[in-house]
Amino acid sequence: MRDVAARASVSVGTVSNVLNAPHKVAPATVARVHAAIAELGFVRNDAARQLRARRSRCVALLVLDVGNPFFTDIARAAEDRAAQENLIVLLGTSDDDLARERAYIDAFDEQRVYGLLVSPIGDDLGRLTTMRARGTPVVLVDRDGTGTPFDSVAVDDVAGAEAAVRHLCERGRRRIAFVAGPTELRQVRDRLVGARRAIAAVPGASLEVIDAPALTVLEGRAVGQQVCDRPSRRRPDAVFCANDLLAIGVLQALVLTGRLRVPEDIALVGYDDIDFARSAVVPLTSVRQPRQVIGATAINLLLGAAEDGPDHRAEHVVLQPELIVRDSSPPI
Template sequence: MAASMREVAALAGVSMGTISNVLNHPELVSEATRQRVHEAITQLGFVRNDAARQLRAGQSRMLAVVVLDARNPFFVDVASGAEEVAEANELLMVMISTGESEERENRQLGQLMEQRVHGILLCPTGESTPMLANLDRQGTPVVLLDRGSRTPGRSSVAVDDVHGGRIAARHLMEQGHRNLVFVGGPDTIRQVRDRRDGALSAVAESASTRMRTVATRSLSIEAGTHAAREILAMPPQERPTAAFCANDLLALGVLQEFIQHGKRVPEDLAIVGYDDIDYAAGAAVPLTSVAQPRNELGRAAAELLLDQVNNPDTHRHQQLSFTPTLVVRESTAACPVRG
């Protein structure tokens, strides 16, 4: 049976109030008393009941990062940045994946609300998240992650994805490509739409350039391989010469499938991804990608969240936006473009 605080107090020869101070306000207790209490804790194997403490406080010490896909290295890097801030503030960070499902997202947010989490960094699956209003009413701070807020009443940290799509398409056009394809989906994810819209705005600047879309059900490598098969099934004279993919996982799937079918990258298809995950540089053909400051996104979002928690009277909501950059590698190296 687990040791109790009362047993620790008896062994250390102090009051229950002193035990509480040692655990929660050690600066109020002399060093000699703290040492005696910690020795008793070690001897008895005492573990504090953090759940009970959180219940009394009305809030846990858990920071939740809710992302679209925890398997995506982009979100792992973003969460790592948030975790650095959480650890510095003695918080436990957990990462939760919605699997790009709005139903699953609502269920998970409801569970986090029941757990009285310290705050939530949320990458939403769609434009509206019904649970947000409930979280606001309960007083659970939420910062939108990798998604800009369209209202001044909520903080957000995002990347200018329209600009990212624009620089990706312009790069392909500068390489001489005039028949492009955008690979991405589902369309309910705003980042996908913004990246496509940015590319379309660049294509619109050239009367001789066109860009079609191959929609995907997810942002995974598997979805990329299916998209590649759809591209390969097009008549050779109509097949695009360059692809801009909504993220690197899709791009890696397209790249892999083209190589397996004996095609060359970039000679048969130039490819640009998005996120610049670590795997991009190490691909069979190193992948050109639109880079986001992944770790910095997580840190900035967590810092905004904690400021909202710790300084409710002076906190001002901010909508931070980072500018992506293009990292050019061999997957778009200059090559003769098919007519």
């Protein structure tokens, strides 16, 4: 930094401000310092900076499946908001694997990240409690943390699922199947609660739960094929899926067999309203989660927790979902 300061004819403090708080420095000076950095090939030793500042510039984000566009959109929004605070986001995916989740959390803890945003798999949050006790802020993402010491941002999944199944019942469907993912996921369990609540309010309606081992398109196709192979008397007249990837898989199976029509024979509703939902061969009715708001809010909560320190009181933000009706469910 002294070499850079000498080349740019500024103080070492000015170089530090250019690197850490450029808004405090005149634009012309910033440009001159960056030119000196480029000429000298200077790269800041961030490990040394972390030891001095006792805080990293890296925020860790651990999601269930980075291949799911729902989490990709959350990550992008978190990244954009973090950049405004001169922070960067490190992204990991647990792939619904508890051992892999723990390995990531351990690695992020060892790196002394600024904070952790995480969509936990199960209900055992002990490892996160330890991390928080060491001074690292933790925010639960896509998971209501009410009753825990962690800040959280989530959508009311019970209300979202209830709206989806009520919508199907209002369109005259009575034999409804819920395609569930791994039951250790709180989101899946909450959506099942909402579906059952809606069914209980409609005389003559029934709910069948079809388990899927993963929330993927391939698992959805397998379920769709099973539904197609059933005799008509045992076939549901509507399917509600725990996420859009499952719903798109079910839709693909129904379309490929050509034996059943959507929505005439089977109505279909997904959850998340990812971009693929509206561009599917039959545009998919889905429960929209405000993904960009979730990602930005997670960073805001993390910043608040970091600023407050040990005296921080957890905040739990619960957003409301929105049912987006498209061609996969019949008009009234």
